[in-house]
Amino acid sequence: MSLAQASVWSPLTSAHWAEETLNPSAIDPELLPLVQQAMPLVMPQVELAARRAWVPGKMDGARSQLSDPWERAATDDGAGFSRVELEEVLTAAFGLVLARQWTAPPPEFAPAGGGAALARGDVPARWGFGDGAPEGPALLPPLAGLLEPEAAGAAEGEAAAGGEGEGNVVLGVPPRPAVGSLGEGVCVRCVAARRIERGERLVRRA
Amino acid sequence: MLAILTEWLKDTTRSVGIGSNVVLAASGDALAARSVEAGETLLELRSGACLTARAAYADREMGRDLQEIAAQVGPGFDTVALATLCAVERVRGFEAETWYAGSTAAEQAAAPRTMRKEPCTSTASRRHICTAHLANGAQ
Numbered sequence: 001m002s003l004a005q006a007s008v009w010s011p012l013t014s015a016h017w018a019e020e021t022l023n024p025s026a027i028d029p030e031l032l033p034l035v036q037q038a039m040p041l042v043m044p045q046v047e048l049a050a051r052r053a054w055v056p057g058k059m060d061g062a063r064s065q066l067s068d069p070w071e072r073a074a075t076d077d078g079a080g081f082s083r084v085e086l087e088e089v090l091t092a093a094f095g096l097v098l099a100r101q102w103t104a105p106p107p108e109f110a111p112a113g114g115g116a117a118l119a120r121g122d123v124p125a126r127w128g129f130g131d132g133a134p135e136g137p138a139l140l141p142p143l144a145g146l147l148e149p150e151a152a153g154a155a156e157g158e159a160a161a162g163g164e165g166e167g168n169v170v171l172g173v174p175p176r177p178a179v180g181s182l183g184e185g186v187c188v189r190c191v192a193a194r195r196i197e198r199g200e201r202l203v204r205r206a
Numbered sequence: 207m208l209a210i211l212t213e214w215l216k217d218t219t220r221s222v223g224i225g226s227n228v229v230l231a232a233s234g235d236a237l238a239a240r241s242v243e244a245g246e247t248l249l250e251l252r253s254g255a256c257l258t259a260r261a262a263y264a265d266r267e268m269g270r271d272l273q274e275i276a277a278q279v280g281p282g283f284d285t286v287a288l289a290t291l292c293a294v295e296r297v298r299g300f301e302a303e304t305w306y307a308g309s310t311a312a313e314q315a316a317a318p319r320t321m322r323k324e325p326c327t328s329t330a331s332r333r334h335i336c337t338a339h340l341a342n343g344a345q
Contacts, residue, residue: 010300011214115245
């Protein structure tokens, strides 16, 4: 009986990795020294995970049962992941995160400013108004044009929207209601900025 | 891949609106599943669909180690933790063990994360990676 199953976050992380494999992200040269400084700190954790994940026989060259081409190639010598291969995957992971993470939540919606009106002011510290809401940088599901972070989303959104010129959806964090807890647990809310027809592509308004 | 992501998002602990208001095209684009008026909510993402460093710190295998490193390094380590989690997911084949000796994942996940907060200064120690800059430089 297998003791492994799909990880909780695997639909999100594998979707990001699939896109990253097709379109690898380059790390900003200015950030490269920082990435190189960070890698030795966490490489032991990656190596340990790789050792535990390696299964003799399953990851064994021609007899490999692995469906992931990268994983199959990395272990086709029957000896698991090499140090170089792990450095490559960790570097790629930094590229992925730096390109795709939201460094902070989007602005809050104005409490009484209408459905798609964002409050002016500081970026909220948390993804939601609850005390236990997540904080810090985040990877959201890779929905092209809608949930991509500013740099990638704006450029692609403009290109894909063609003549629209601006998006049709506003993203924001719900504000704490004056009474009750409606919206608690919601990290991001996507609200139509104008009437949207069925089948129309949803593009975040920058 | 897209079908798996869609099904995963349909869980109400992760989002509300996938399927009823928003559908995913084969290209990965999000499309309106119905016509909506300005001001209508199309999609809500909940914490179950928002991957932050909290998940890395709650990881069964490496969570505690990452918490210790984060405490030493200081603020801004979250980007590094996220990258580490992504790398580890990759080498694990996006799988997780259902059982792990000495696992304290449940209590780790429930406990609030504590990190020592330090200002980012030019006199910070050599081990202090200014990952706040790393994060800010991403956009």
